[in-house]
Amino acid sequence: MARIPKELVDQIIQTADIVEVVGDFVQLKRKGQNMWAPCPFHHEKSPSFSVNPAKSLYKCFGCGKAGGVVQFIMDVEGTSYVEALKYLAKKYGIEIQEEEKTPQQQLQQNERDSQFILSDWAKSHYHRLLLNSEEGMSIGYGYLKERGLNLSTIQTFELGYSLDSWDDLMKAAEGAGFEKKYLEKTGLIVTKTDEQGRDTGRRYDRFRGRVMFPIHNISGRVVGFGARTLKRDDKMAKYLNSPESDIYHKSDVLYGLFQARQAIRTEEVCYLVEGYLDVLSLYQGGIKNVVASSGTSLTEGQIRLIKRYSDNVTVLYDGDAAGIKASLRGTDLLLEGGLNVRVVLFPDGDDPDSYIRKVGDQRFADYIEKNSQDFISFKTTLVAREASNDPVKKAEAIRDVLNSIARVPDAIKRQVFLQQTSTTFNIDEQVIITEYNKLVKNASAKAPVQQTPAGGQRPGQAPAPAPRPLSDEEEAEMLMYGGAEAADLLGQVQPGARAGEAQGADSADTEVVDLLQVCEREVLRLLVLYAGREVDTEVSVAAYLFSQFEEAPLRTPLYAEVWAMCRQELLAGRFPEARQLAQHERAEIRSLITDLATERYELSPNWRTKEIYVFNEVDLPKLACDNAILRLNKCHVQRELNACLDRLREPVEDAEMFEILGDIKRLKELDNELANLLGTVVPRSA
Known part of the structure; x- marks a missing residue:
């Protein structure tokens, strides 16, 4: 793994002015030797966020966020150490020449860079067609306007339109000098094969006659597209997404996170919806801390992304019974990820997009505040109602709820949820606890047991989740710098071995x-x-x-x-x-x-x-x-x-x-x- 030379890192750090960098995000005012502002990471009435220009350090005495200029960019942008350095280098016009890579590493980097450049060009191409072509304005822009979206929202999310043509993008890309192989690797064009799966030599655009939703990673780079057809054709998928590629991994991307990340920090909660239009309508309605899983089941990678910005997530469920049942499984993963999960259920037949357009921004916000409830209480009530008076269904429902409770890392929260379950189902609490312990014991037999510092199992403790795979950024940091931080990422730091814990004391x-x-x-x-x-x-x-x-x-x-x-x-x-x-x-x-x-x-x-x-x-x-x-x-x-x-x-x-x-x-x-x-x-x- 190539790395930035230490001399260049030192140059970036010495050049970067923390007052200028922080001032890009908040308005600083001098008081004494330091600069002060309301914290960009949490809500507060009195400024407790301090910047010390002489030491090039910041600290919030409210939420505890603190560090230097590189750490600030990591915190505010949600990037890795390396990406933060690159951000500062770009801001101050410092050219980064990474240490020499192997030919294979250089080839891989060139391939990824080419795909990023092409994806960004394709985004701009679709956006121009939406706003400047006759077909784009009449069909694409007309549809978005009908859905209540204004020009500001369209430009913020860089929405676009693909012409109803077999090769419009392919011809335009080749005319702009892009190689056909990168069009194939990013999934922007499709290879025609015969019945035996052999390449016929024909290529055509994947997206045709569709409204285009560019998908950004947390750094704001376009990695793929979602596309909605406007034709009434039952044989055609309503939504079509880019396939997996070197730069696009669906499990590690949340639609709208790039635009929402700062609002999620300041509001201290992330609203999770299902579709692109849900995000766009809520964002336009003033609820900017909203992201979507884009119709896919939640993954551990997506949950880690949310947790970078907030420990609190509110899932906005469509008023559709079948959809709710399918979503419950993904919400269990949120609990397992240590997030505080609340849910809001909309009236039957409504989703966040349709409901905010129906009732307006303020009534929508009021509805969310009034109808938000913790996930376990919501699930317990839901399955209890479905079980009704059927003893078999009731027993299955209780086990279903207990399985969700077992995923909650916090022992006090688990105890409260067990008490709530006992009350809702009108079952003796000791019976509920006994059944819960059985489930945990069975799970423990199949998975590694979470250990206490003394090496013993915590009573009633659910089994520890399997170590998660590293993201690309985390793996890069590990390979570049190693040490305790890398061990932390791998889950290898033993209790008592972290910073600030004395060793060998009895x-x-x-x-x-x-x-x-x-x-x-x-x-x-x-x-x-x-x-x-x-x-x-x-x-x-x-x-x-x-x-x-x-x-x-x-x-x-x-x-x-x-x-x-x-x-x-x-x-x-x-x-x-x-x-x-x-x-x-x-x-x-x-x-x-x-x-x-x-x-x-x-x-x-x-x-x-x-x-x-x-x-x-x-x-x-x-x-x-x-x-x-x-x-x-x-x-x-x-x-x-x-x-x-x-x-x-x-x-x-x-x-x-x-x-x-x-x-x-x-x-x-x-x-x-x-x-x-x-x-x-x-x-x-x-």
Whole structure:
């Protein structure tokens, strides 16, 4: 897998101005040293989203989103680390020349690029025909206008029309210089075969006389098309989609997500519908956080896409009994994906598109708000009504509901749903729980069991879902950067092994471990924030901190890793900078550095004018470092002291006991000495 050279990554990060980048999405206002705005990731009345220009960092003190300029693009656009770098490079006119690829890799990239370019050209061709050709205006545009769509919506979604001709697109594409093989690979033309399946040499357009709905990926690139015929022909499929290709995988695409992704974040909910026109009508009606599965069953890939932007999804069901039954199975996957699922059922015979056109935008929004209910309650009521008084159907209905509940990852939610099921079916709750446990036990026998950190199975825990396959973007990141982030994607990070979790600590010194992490974090914070500041003449904070420890002092794995990175920077003649570290390719490092470098409040200048003394670590870095070093050393001493006390609880020989008692005495004296020293050091302000 080719990768962007580190030197180019550094150039992009150094060039990108976080105020300019964030300012493309929100209106920033200066307050103190930082810039502030309402958060682009969640609803709020008072601005809690802060941008620090000096450190090139952002943080929302409401929802917790934080990071550097690359992380911001990842968050706001829902892209990978690599795609975010490419976005910034394009914005600042930096040409990306990836490291040399193998001939096979270069060929594959060229093939994909050619298909993207052709698909974008085809989109523009169909769009021109819709708005500029006589047939397109009279038939295609006339149909869309009849369905209530205005020109703004048509242009936002780049809708088009394919002429009722066998070879209009093929001739136009060849005239524009596109090779016929790419027309075939993208499915824009079809190969005619004889009865034996042999190629006859004839080619013709796949889409003819249809309204065209371009399908975009999350980066806004056209990957395929949906097309609706306007002919009354029972033998012809009403909707026709592009076939699978190198760039189009139906299971990893949601129609409208590119246009809806920002609204989904800010509204904190995704509305899920079935068809193209449902999306278009709702979007035009002011409900912009809407996507469609395009008539296909929901897939794990599509659910992961939704989860990138929100944990909340509301499924809008057509008022059609057969359609509801078919959709219930896909909704179970939403539960399994950890999403909070609600549903809205429209009156019989209506779908979202027809209902919003019938009642108008405001009444439609009111209907959704009034009739939204959690999925388990909806399904329980639905199947209970269908089972009526038939005991056999009722038992099957209960098992059907319990199977859905078993997919909910949250134990508290499962318990609530079990209670609701008991009430709805008028069955003793213990009977419901017993049946649920049977289902889980049977499922556990067929699938790997989810483990607790201690290695045991959680009581009543549904079996863990099988590891999901990586998306192309995630696999690219894994191959390029590897490390803990890649292991996370593969589900290989073991409990207790993630960033910030101390290793090797037993239950006896848990409190000391927690304090140890706090003390280690403080030392690391000072190093990251003030590495180049002088503590004494010609002695930097970084050099001072490293000189105080004979060996690496940080035991928390992620902290130790960042400490080592900073040490390498200093040995290379450079001071480690928070601005640079916050753009690291590893997500956990970006998150840690951002947390260390961002604070919500600044000291008001009025405190100084009123001659109120408040300790300021910026002005007195040596005192801050000494304070942190003493606290960390004291924590290490207390940990050793606890270990000695634990050894005394075990049977030991007299000689060993006296040795341990001697160690305890020495450690207590050292602990007291450190405490006295701490009393002479100015403490950090709260």
